[in-house]
């Protein structure tokens with residue numbers, strides 16, 4: 288089979304990775320700087336056909352396709368490298384690659400049935416097909432396990448029905464992974480979740496887009512609401528290694544581990560924009576670059592660049608397709624939530640430095656605020672992920688019968704190296720009954736201790752020492768600030784009927 292496939296592929300599998308990436312950079316230069324202007328493209332919805340045609344001509348998605356089917360083999364380092372290269376020019380393009388790879392090609396390659404793989408991968412390689420994932424429903428977002436999309440097996444086909452929204456590449460993708468719960472004979476929905484391949488070009492598999500959304504940022508990517516009423520061959524069902532929920536966790540955790548790829552180019556670009564702007568801009572007869580507060584902001588950006596580099600390195604080595612990521616929720620949640628906070632903070636900070644000019648849709652800094660904002664929401668809202676980190680921590684501490692946070696972190700594989708750097712802050716007995724808001728705060732702390740550990744591992748590999756030192760002190764400062772928030776007792780609840788006796792106009796003297 289592979290011989291047949293290889294004869295029809297575009298032969299990208301044998302090109303050295305650096306050449307492969309250089310070819311993509313050339314294409315991005317052509318479409319974003321020569322033929323068109325990236326700042327003008329980014330303010331219109333969608334992308335002109337030539338942009339995707341040129342970009343896809345170097346077969347970037349072949350990275351996510353197994354070698355046996357003519358791809359580059361789904362190597363994590365390559366995928367993260369691809370995302371980072373794209374996000375330097377366009378976060379939306381990088382997310383488009385991320386959707387195709389982490390949310391479609393990787394899970395389909397791992398859990399799809401061999402019978403349908405060749406035809407799908409072939410269309411990606413030779414016809415530039417695209418794929419996405421539909422989990423979210425209008426009434427079930429964070430609470431995805433209660434999704435109402437259901438399926439039953441009728442006449443040897445899976446009949447899947449429901450409504451899905453906010454799936455990236457709505458109306459564009461040729462292939463989808465659709466999620467749903469099996470309906471029993473008594474019409475009850477099973478607890479487990481199944482995933483199915485849907486080929487929108489095949490009979491009985493069309494997905495109707497009921498509405499396209501006016502998304503606030505990421506203009507290049509279409510989103511909307513989809514009506515699902517499809518009949519799928521049995522070979523389209525993804526086959527979990529154990530339960531469907533564990534398959535979903537493997538998929539989602541691996542995807543979260545790849546967020547630093549999208550963060551990497553994005554943060555580096557903002558850092559470069561900030562340095563260039565601050566060196567050129569004179570305020571009060573002095574270059575902005577020489578003001579102390581400006582230096583502070585630039586060092587924070589460099590710290591984010593370094594932390595993100597550490598995460599990319601860690602994920603490249605620890606989130607491969609052969610690893611069952613369902614078990615690695617702690618690190619995946621930490622990586623995703625911390626990097627998306629750093630991305631949003633970087634965008635806010637560069638907008639501040641650039642000033643009014645940044646508050647234009649056609650300026651990358653202002654646009655980056657709205658482009659990066661949903662990363663803190665999708666694939667697990669950060670509030671929930673931070674709380675889950677702490678819930679996991681409490682569980683492990685109880686199991687280890689250890690109440691002292693420092694002692695626990697010292698012995699834990701994700702934080703052992705970093706613990707001594709934050710000993711002063713974390714050397715106390717943690718009350719294992721924690722209200723949710725404190726779980727979130729503690730999760731932010733643990734997420735950053737895990738980041739610090741990854742930075743220290745990168746330091747051992749010989750990464751730029753000055754940058755490492757800057758990011759270590761940045762993280763120490765963040766952790767210490769978060770610790771004082773954690774220690775501050777605040778049990779305020781929202782006041783019901785707050786309008787009563789609360790109009791300031793009634794309290795002005797005279």
Ligand SMILES: Cc1cc2nc3c(=O)[nH]c(=O)nc-3n(C[C@H](O)[C@H](O)[C@H](O)COP(=O)(O)OP(=O)(O)OC[C@H]3O[C@@H](n4cnc5c(N)ncnc54)[C@H](O)[C@@H]3O)c2cc1C
Pocket residue numbers: 386419420421422423425426427428429430452453454455505661664665666667668669670671
């Ligand atoms: C740009 C973008 C791209 C997306 N791409 C995809 C995609 O490709 N495929 C897909 O299937 N979906 C996608 N989504 C959907 C996304 O995954 C959901 O929006 C997300 O899971 C949150 O669901 P929700 O919007 O329904 O918010 P809700 O579930 O209503 O949550 C809203 C907020 O409520 C709070 N909250 C919720 N539950 C709790 C809790 N237990 N404890 C405390 N606070 C809580 C949190 O602050 C949370 O952010 C995308 C969304 C966006 C904006």
